[in-house]
Amino acid sequence: xxxxxxxxxxxxxxxxxxxxxxxxxxxxxxxxxxxxxxxxxxxxxxxxxxxxxxxxxxxxxxxxxxxxxxxxxxxxxxxxxxxxxxxxxxxxxxxxxxxxxxxxxxxxxxxxxxxxxxxxxxxxxxxxxxxxxxxxxxxxxx
Numbered sequence: 001x002x003x004x005x006x007x008x009x010x011x012x013x014x015x016x017x018x019x020x021x022x023x024x025x026x027x028x029x030x031x032x033x034x035x036x037x038x039x040x041x042x043x044x045x046x047x048x049x050x051x052x053x054x055x056x057x058x059x060x061x062x063x064x065x066x067x068x069x070x071x072x073x074x075x076x077x078x079x080x081x082x083x084x085x086x087x088x089x090x091x092x093x094x095x096x097x098x099x100x101x102x103x104x105x106x107x108x109x110x111x112x113x114x115x116x117x118x119x120x121x122x123x124x125x126x127x128x129x130x131x132x133x134x135x136x137x138x139x140x141x142x
Contacts, residue, residue: 004028005072014071015064016084020046023061024107027068034110034121035069037061043101053099058133062123063087065107066139070119088118088138096131103127117141 006014006027015024029036039061041048047057067085074083099105107125114120119139125132 005030006068011068014075015067017064017067021060022064023047023057024064024068027065027072028106030069030072032073032111034108035065035072036109037065037068037107039105039107041099041101041103041105045101048101051100053101053103055095055133058099058105058125059090059093059135061105061107061125062109062133062135063137063139065109065123066119066121066137069109070139070141083117083141086140086142088140091136091138092122093133093135095133097127099125099127099132105132112136 004026008025011024024037024039026038028038041053045053047054070085105125105127107123109121109123112120112122117140120136121139122136124134
């Protein structure tokens with residue numbers, strides 16, 4: 001059973017994005033090895049075209065999962081300020097399937113390696129058991 005760490009109503013506390021660019025609803029898990037989030041694609045999403053969510057929005061969902069996860073972990077540290085993160089690179093991008101409106105996406109981010117404030121992550125966005133997009137990102141925390 002997964003317990004929600006951060007609900008939709010509080011997600012803006014952990015990410016810098018604001019409407020209409022929020023591509024994550026809830027943070028379900030966060031620890032030193034990775035993060036898990038959920039996102040319900042609503043039919044009025046800015047990145048919906050012909051009932052299909054753009055691939056760039058799903059990549060942004062992976063990035064926002066990182067932001068929420070790192071932000072949440074930072075909030076657990078005493079007197080720690082939230083650190084702004086930047087995408088340094090996106091590599092090994094693989095697009096498998098489209099996602100339509102009213103679909104729930106779960107995104108798993110695995111932290112592959114860390115050097116100082118640079119994190120190499122792998123993100124996989126999926127619906128049920130269907131992979132949508134997989135990629136690696138270099139995330140730099142300022």
